[in-house]
Amino acid sequence: MLRDVVIGQYVPGKSPLHRMNPPLKMILMIAYIAVLFVIKSAAAYALFTVCAVTLIMISGVSVGMILKGIKPILYIVIFTALLNIFMTTGEVMWSASVFGLTLRITKEGVTAGALLTARLIYLVTGTSLLTLTTPPLQLTDGIERLLKPLNKIKVPSHEIAMMMTIAIRFIPTFSEEADKIKKAQTARGADFESGGLIKRARAMTPLLVPLFISAFRRADELAEAMEARCYRGGGNRTKMKEQHITAFDIKAAVIFVLAAVLILLAEFWIEI
Amino acid sequence: MIETKNLSHSYRAGSAEQEKKVLKGLNLKIEKGSFTAVLGRNGSGKSTLAKHFNAMLLPTGGKVYINGMDTLDEKSVFDIRRTAGMVFQNPDNQMVAAIVEDEVAFAPENLGVEPKEIRSRVRECLETVNMTKYAETAPSKLSGGQKQRVAIAAVLAMKPEILILDEPTAMLDPMGRSEVIKTVKKLNKEQGITVVLITHYMEEAAAADRVVVMDGGSIALDGTPKQVFSNVEMIKALGLDVPQVTLLAYELNKAGIDIAADVLTVDECFTELAGLLGGNGK
Amino acid sequence: MIKAEHVGYIYQKGTPFEHRALYDINLEIADGTLAAVIGHTGSGKSTLIQHFNALIKPTEGRVIIDGTDITNPKTDLRLIRRAVGLVFQYPEHQLFEETVYKDIAFGPATMGLDKAEIDERVRLGARLAGLREEHLQRSPFELSGGQKRRAAIAGVLAMEPKALILDEPTAGLDPKGRDAMLSVIKKLHEENKDMIIIFVSHSMEEVAGIAERVIVMNEGRVEIDGTAEEVFANAERLRRIGLNAPQMALLADKLRAAGYDLPENIYTVEQAAAAVKKLIGGNTGA
Numbered sequence: 033m034l035r036d037v038v039i040g041q042y043v044p045g046k047s048p049l050h051r052m053n054p055p056l057k058m059i060l061m062i063a064y065i066a067v068l069f070v071i072k073s074a075a076a077y078a079l080f081t082v083c084a085v086t087l088i089m090i091s092g093v094s095v096g097m098i099l100k101g102i103k104p105i106l107y108i109v110i111f112t113a114l115l116n117i118f119m120t121t122g123e124v125m126w127s128a129s130v131f132g133l134t135l136r137i138t139k140e141g142v143t144a145g146a147l148l149t150a151r152l153i154y155l156v157t158g159t160s161l162l163t164l165t166t167p168p169l170q171l172t173d174g175i176e177r178l179l180k181p182l183n184k185i186k187v188p189s190h191e192i193a194m195m196m197t198i199a200i201r202f203i204p205t206f207s208e209e210a211d212k213i214k215k216a217q218t219a220r221g222a223d224f225e226s227g228g229l230i231k232r233a234r235a236m237t238p239l240l241v242p243l244f245i246s247a248f249r250r251a252d253e254l255a256e257a258m259e260a261r262c263y264r265g266g267g268n269r270t271k272m273k274e275q276h277i278t279a280f281d282i283k284a285a286v287i288f289v290l291a292a293v294l295i296l297l298a299e300f301w302i303e304i
Numbered sequence: 305m306i307e308t309k310n311l312s313h314s315y316r317a318g319s320a321e322q323e324k325k326v327l328k329g330l331n332l333k334i335e336k337g338s339f340t341a342v343l344g345r346n347g348s349g350k351s352t353l354a355k356h357f358n359a360m361l362l363p364t365g366g367k368v369y370i371n372g373m374d375t376l377d378e379k380s381v382f383d384i385r386r387t388a389g390m391v392f393q394n395p396d397n398q399m400v401a402a403i404v405e406d407e408v409a410f411a412p413e414n415l416g417v418e419p420k421e422i423r424s425r426v427r428e429c430l431e432t433v434n435m436t437k438y439a440e441t442a443p444s445k446l447s448g449g450q451k452q453r454v455a456i457a458a459v460l461a462m463k464p465e466i467l468i469l470d471e472p473t474a475m476l477d478p479m480g481r482s483e484v485i486k487t488v489k490k491l492n493k494e495q496g497i498t499v500v501l502i503t504h505y506m507e508e509a510a511a512a513d514r515v516v517v518m519d520g521g522s523i524a525l526d527g528t529p530k531q532v533f534s535n536v537e538m539i540k541a542l543g544l545d546v547p548q549v550t551l552l553a554y555e556l557n558k559a560g561i562d563i564a565a566d567v568l569t570v571d572e573c574f575t576e577l578a579g580l581l582g583g584n585g586k
Numbered sequence: 587m588i589k590a591e592h593v594g595y596i597y598q599k600g601t602p603f604e605h606r607a608l609y610d611i612n613l614e615i616a617d618g619t620l621a622a623v624i625g626h627t628g629s630g631k632s633t634l635i636q637h638f639n640a641l642i643k644p645t646e647g648r649v650i651i652d653g654t655d656i657t658n659p660k661t662d663l664r665l666i667r668r669a670v671g672l673v674f675q676y677p678e679h680q681l682f683e684e685t686v687y688k689d690i691a692f693g694p695a696t697m698g699l700d701k702a703e704i705d706e707r708v709r710l711g712a713r714l715a716g717l718r719e720e721h722l723q724r725s726p727f728e729l730s731g732g733q734k735r736r737a738a739i740a741g742v743l744a745m746e747p748k749a750l751i752l753d754e755p756t757a758g759l760d761p762k763g764r765d766a767m768l769s770v771i772k773k774l775h776e777e778n779k780d781m782i783i784i785f786v787s788h789s790m791e792e793v794a795g796i797a798e799r800v801i802v803m804n805e806g807r808v809e810i811d812g813t814a815e816e817v818f819a820n821a822e823r824l825r826r827i828g829l830n831a832p833q834m835a836l837l838a839d840k841l842r843a844a845g846y847d848l849p850e851n852i853y854t855v856e857q858a859a860a861a862v863k864k865l866i867g868g869n870t871g872a
Contacts, residue, residue, distance in 0.1 A: 169402055201402040204444035209679075215641050216680045219672040220741060221664065221696030238692065241682035245727075250397045257398035260358055260390040261411035261462065262382050272409035272422040345760040346731060447627065474758045477627045478788050479828065504760040543762035548791060548833040548855055555859040561866060570833055574840045581846060581865060 042167050047092040049165040053281045054174030057162060060288050064158045067292050068151060076299035077150060083291050084154055093164045101160035102153055109152050116145035172196040173275060190266025202250070206243070213242050305371060306334040306357055306388070306466065306500070312365030313352055326352045328521040329366065336465070339492045339499045341509035341529075344518035345543040353518065354470045354502045358388040371465065386415065388466040389459030393474050395451035396443075404446075404454050405430070405439040411462045422461075429457040432495075433487050449480025453487055460491070466498040467491060473508065485511055506533070506545045510568050517542060530566035549573035587652060588615040588638055588670070588749060588782060594646035595633055607633040609806045610647070615782055615799075617748075620775040622793040623786045625803030626828060631786050632675075634803065635751050638784070639670035652748070668697060671747030675754045677738035681726040686717070686737045689726055693745040711744030712737075714777075716770045732763030736770060743774075749782035750774070756792060764792070772796050790832045794818065794853045802829065815851040834858040 044050075049057070071077060088098060102109075122140030129135070163171065172193045179189035214224060217238045224235050313327040326349045334340050344350040355361040356368045359375040370388050373380040389411075392398045401407040408426045417425070430436045433453040443451055452472050459467065469488065473481040485508055492499045501512060509515045515532040517525035519542045525532045533539065533546045536554040540546070546554075553567050553576070563580055567573040595608040607630045615621060625631045636642040637649045640656040640663045649656045651666050674680070683689035687708055694707040712722060715736040721729065726737050735755070742750065755771065756764040775783050775796075787793050793800055793814065800817040802810040804827045810817050817824075821831040821839050830836070831853070838852035838861070848861050 167403075169406060197402065198400060201400065201443070204442070205396055208444070212674065213680050215636075216672075216674045216677065219639055219641060219667055219674070220680075220693040221667065221745065222692075223664075223696070238680070238682050242680050245682075246679060253392060253394055253397035254400065256360060257390075257392055258400060258410075260360060260385060260392075261458065262385050262414045263410075264382075264414065268416045270413050270416050270419055270422065272406070272413060272419055272426065274419050345762050478830075479626060506761075543760065545761045549837060551855045552834070552837070552858050552862075555855060556862060559859070559863055561863070570836045570840065573837055574844075577837075577841060577862065578844060 041164060043093050043097060043164045045092045045165065047090055047165065048280075048284060049087070049091040049161065051280060052165075052284055053275055053277050054166050054170040055177040055275060056277065056281050056285060057166060058171075058174050058178060060285065061158060061162050063288070063292060065155065067295055068154055068158070071295060071299045072147065073299050073302065075302045076295050077147075079295045079298050080154065081150075083295065084157055087161060088157070091161055091165050093161065097164060098157055098160055101164075102156050105152060105156055109149055112152070113145040113149045116148055117141045120144050168200045169197060170273070170275070172200070173271070173273065177275060188266075190269070194266075198254070205250075206247070209246060210239065210243060213239055305336045305369075306332070306498070307369045308332045308353075308356070308363075308366065309369070310366035311353075311356065311363050311368055313349075313356065313361060314364045326521050327356075327363075330521075330523060332516065332523065334498065334500060336498055337492075337496045338514060339489070339501070339512045340514045340516060341501045341503060341512035342516045342518060343503060343506065343509045343532075343544060345504055348518040348542075349521040350502050350518045351470055354390070354468050354500065357466070357468050357500060358390050359384045360390070382415075386462045387464055388468055389462050389464035391452065391455050391459055391467070391469045391472050393471040395448055395455060395475065398455055399443045399451070399458075402442055403439075404435065404441050404443060407443065407454055408457045408461050411458060415462065425461045425463070426457075429460040430454075432460060432491070433457045447480060448476040449483035452476065452480065452484045456484070456487060456491075464497070466500065468500045468502070470502045471504070472501075473503065473505065481505070481508070504544070506539075506547060510547060517544070529568060533568060534566040536565075587617055587650075588784075589613070589650040590634075590637065590644075590647065591650070592647035593634075593637060593644040593649060595630075595637070595642065596645045597633075599645055607806055608644075611808055613801065613808065613811070615784065617780045617782060619799055620771070620783045620797055621785075621799040621801060622797035623784060623801045623803060624788070624790070624793060624829065625809075628805075629803040630806040631803045632753055635672065635753060635784060635786060638749070638751055639672045640666040641672065668745055669747055670749045670751060671742035671745055673739050673742050673750070673752040673755065675757055676735075677742075678726070678731070678734035681734065681738055684725060685723055686712070686726050686729070686740075687722040689737060690722075690741045690744050693741050697745065707744040707746065708740075710746070711740035711742075714743045714770075714774055715740035716766065716773075730763070732759050732766055735759070735763075735767065739770070748780070749784070752783075752785040754786050754788065756787065756789070768792060768796055790818070790824075790830055790835075794832045794835075802827075814853065818853045819850060 068080065071080060088095065117137055118135060118141065120138050120141035122138035124136050125139055126137045127134060175196065176189050176193035179187055179192060183189055222235060222238050227235065308330050311327055311330040312325065315324045315326060330353065342350045342353065352361060356363060356375065357370065359381050362376055368375045370384045373384050375384055399407050400410050405426050408429055409422050412422045412425055430439055433456050435450065435453050435457060438446060438450065443454065446454065473484050476484065488499055488501065489511060491497045501508060503509055510529045510533065512529060515527065515529050516523055517532060524542055525535060525538065533550050536546050536551060547568055549567050549570055552573065553563050553565050556563050557565055563576050567576055590611045590613040593608055593611040596604055596606045598604050611634060623631045623635065633642060637644055643657055651670060654661055654666065656663070656666055681689050683692065690708045690711050691704050694704045699707065717733065717736055717740055721733065726734055729737060756767050759767060771783060771785060774781065797814055800812065800814050801808060802817060809827060810820055810823065818831050818835040821835055824831050834855060834857065835853040838848050838858060842848050846865060852858050852861055
């Protein structure tokens with residue numbers, strides 16, 4: 033079950049997106065999202081679509097992989113789209129009476145639904161592109177770098193990144209262990225599959241208790257092993273993999289910003 | 305060099321609960337460049353002793369000196385831990401990083417070593433334990449023996465003088481066990497690293513220069529593997545094993561057959577028996 | 587009886603991660619057998635034993651437990667799992683109840699037994715696993731490593747299985763804990779004449795001491811299958827697949843190669859001592 037977690041689903045590659053400096057990539061991602069939430073016009077969306085498709089193409093990540101990222105939110109997208117289509121008031125395009133309820137589709141509703149659908153899909157596309165082209169560890173390093181200025185207001189940037197690294201490191205370990213304990217308890221007659229929700233939740237005890245105990249034991253031993261290797265938090269620490277900004281990064285950032293400006297121009301100028 | 309002077313350790317010392325004495329006045333000197341195995345069954349105090357060697361535990365009585373540094377002196381804690389690196393039992397629970405090379409870089413990063421120097425140490429240490437090929441692999445994809453070799457490399461990256469291994473093979477299969485022991489032996493012989501190997505496997509202890517047998521928080525036997533294992537009755541009474549060939553020699557001695565009691569390997573035993581049986585062959 | 591007919595198994599079949607763990611396994615294990623399975627990590631031994639209580643179903647061939655084919659979709663797998671108890675590696679990690687008693691009772695309780703019967707089973711399981719009455723009301727986490735493991739085994743024994751399969755029951759135990767575990771297995775075998783006991787081990791010495799039948803696995807196949815004597819007579823073949831015959835078998839081999847007249851079945855210290863004494867006796871007698 034933990035194996036389906038999208039984080040860590042890095043697709044190795046050598047594309048320009050892969051080569052970009054991770055903190056920069058994250059900043060640009062934030063810009064991408066900001067632009068996405070500002071634009072409303074069809075022209076701006078058309079341009080945005082062109083940019084998003086271009087990004088996918090140069091990333092070398094298969095479209096299937098992107099669609100896989102969208103799949104989990106598909107129901108939310110459909111639900112909110114329908115909600116918008118039927119619930120928005122405005123110019124009626126179609127109406128019908130079903131079981132005494134009057135259903136109405138308005139022009140504004142369709143626009144709002146389409147806008148929201150596009151927004152959610154592009155949001156997921158963008159963030160998956162980031163995680164798919166950045167190794168998880170570089171992501172956490174990037175987060176540490178980005179949060180560093182916040183150290184002054186007591187945000188523990190190193191500790192946050194360390195926690196994320198350890199989490200990533202232990203996902204496969206726990207997933208394996210969960211499988212093993214599940215099998216062992218099944219061999220003792222435990223039944224995880226049948227019964228109602230409450231029965232199933234209760235059946236999880238023989239799985240969860242050992243998992244928690246093991247997690248505590250692991251945490252204890254890991255802390256000891258870290259201490260034995262002179263770990264003392266973020267201060268005075270160096271990094272083997274430094275994340276430098278290269279000329280390539282600057283070029284990429286400029287292209288990105290220009291694209292954003294174009295999209296915003298389309299939003300605010302063409303409309304007039 | 306490691307030296308303990310009248311070292312005692314009690315859990316819950318000074319608390320209202322019942323105090324539990326785990327180490328009872330140990331005097332031990334481990335020379336630089338030696339390979340010492342500490343053998344004992346569970347609860348004999350061997351792991352507690354090991355954790356005193358890098359200041360993970362502090363004496364409740366007596367002293368421990370690592371290269372002359374007193375482990376009770378708070379200022380030297382990090383120097384002691386860098387000098388005496390420690391590898392633990394469970395390979396899965398001592399890895400922090402999601403990639404092998406990052407794991408090896410972890411300790412020098414903590415010590416504030418320059419990035420370039422870290423790179424070269426990582427390369428070198430992975431080479432030493434023969435894991436260069438796996439530099440960019442996730443630890444979860446490695447076998448137990450490989451994980452423990454990475455754990456050794458991760459400690460070597462601190463450039464320690466002493467390597468303490470706390471039952472590093474207890475969770476490994478025979479192949480993984482021999483990989484780890486080979487690596488440790490190589491480090492001792494080629495790089496002159498002082499090795500303290502905590503174990504309950506007698507085959508591994510037999511590979512050391514010196515065997516210290518612990519029981520009930522005290523040293524029960526101390527000497528070369530040959531000296532120690534020829535005390536068959538005592539070793540068995542302590543709940544430990546002797547090699548099968550040593551046991552055979554013991555049984556034969558008991559039956560009045562004159563054969564050296566301190567054979568440790570099949571080859572030694574064969575030579576002894578062949579000498580005894582003389583012309584009976586061919 | 588446990589029977590495997592042309593059993594093959596492929597993990598994650600039909601995906602890019604597909605990988606074969608077993609090839610054409612044919613085994614017949616009769617009631618009352620104490621068998622050991624030996625092999626490297628990755629030799630397929632863990633996959634094989636999981637077939638015996640239907641935690642894994644073969645992707646090829648059939649596994650038949652007491653006449654019931656586990657590949658038959660109509661087979662109630664819960665009945666198979668009651669008939670064949672499986673103890674995993676480090677089973678103490680699956681303990682979860684507040685007391686040893688409750689933990690052992692978990693299995694029997696899933697069988698829908700009444701309270702008195704569960705109580706009887708718990709005490710039986712504990713006794714068979716070599717636990718004392720006083721252990722039952724303690725928290726499993728207060729026990730020693732070896733005791734914890736035996737508590738977990740008691741939980742399986744309390745289901746009164748007709749066969750017991752243990753995956754590396756001695757892994758990580760110290761010599762004393764190991765010997766206690768082996769004597770539990772031995773006693774179980776002696777007291778339950780019809781029970782099949784199969785245990786996985788890495789140690790030839792351990793296997794030589796108690797197993798009647800030894801199944802050596804290598805790269806997903808049964809490499810050697812026979813009595814301990816038959817298997818250890820193949821010292822060279824064992825070495826080729828990276829396994830060591832017991833020290834005594836190696837020593838006897840060496841002596842035989844040097845021309846000394848030793849009987850074939852030597853793999854324990856007692857056997858070797860007897861043989862050497864006889865040789866020397868013959869020597870002085872001549």
